[in-house]
Amino acid sequence: MPCPLLKGMHFAHSLGYKSRNSSTCHTISLTTPGSNEQIQQTHSDVLLKMMISILRAWYHPLEHLVHAVATLEGICETMLFKVKEVEEKNQEILEKIKAILVRVYPGAEENVYPVWMGLADVRSANELTRHFTLSNLLHCLDSNTDKVATYLEALKCRIIHNNDC
Template identity: 35%
Template sequence: MSFSLTETFSSRTLLLFLVSNLLLWENAASAPTCIKRDLDTQKSLERLVKLAAFVSNIIHMQAGEIFTEFDKQYAHGKRYNDRVPDICPTDFFETPVNKEQVLKSNPEVLLQLVYKLLYSWADPLHHLVNEISIMQGDPYSVLYKTRQMKVKIEDLTEGIKIILSKIGEKANESYPAWSGRTALQSSNEDVRCFTFYNLFRCMLKDSHRIKTFLEVLKYRIIHENNC
């Protein structure tokens, strides 16, 4: 029997590796990221950012798999893509709108954006997992993959928070509460189904942004060796 990368990859192992590597940062625990670093600190930073970017790429791939599967099983023929989309849980964030803005963003700012995007999905994903189990049809595959993705997002969120704390940055966890729970629990099956569809679409969009921000951070730290 063969398994996909997202099924065999252990995000818990990744987080443990992330934390263990952060021990190498002790000499620069509260130092700004833009100061000149010694070789060991620079190399450990490169490994951490590579790891975070790798995890984010897995999350993005899995978000794509889930959206495609849900669309095929529950949204086929319903023309959901033609409807005016509901607001996403992270639409109120100010984020770079193009590649040029991303490249000009301060690394600390990008890390905070990544954390905000990840953290803001905690509540929606919790309710997604709870509610999708009672969907009509056979939701097991979508539910299983959503649970996997939820764990990876939680692990990456904690990893980014640790990185922020080690560079003297405090992770901001003060955001407006998610307001989409009522639609997700609607007695109208079409309303519920469209809400799921929209949330999976939003997750795919945000996972792409997270992946992009971390790839830019990786490039700048490894190839530019500065901020």
């Protein structure tokens, strides 16, 4: 039996939901560099702060995503395990990046982070609304994870390889 969330994601994708609603991520308000050139021009402390803001913005959504996936009818354990793992890894990476920021830039203050307002949709009695919301959350998480990974690679290149990448 396929995971219900995956079924909903496929349905949402078939309707073009992902592409139509890609700007509905709760982190859209964060100003982040989009191109490699912009990333290279961004100071390291600013990149670290951006990563912290992105990761902090996912604390509550991931908490609710775990709960939502756990309560789905016919949930496959692999899906639940993966969502829990993502929640834990997000927190772990956040703590490590915060430690780097404090160590490399003593006194640096974190940026604010956007608050997620989608709890009502995740708890909706309407199954389609829940599936669309969860699908969008996963799409946004994927996008934000790619951003953080890109910024980490840029910092690695800059700091460890002296911009020789």
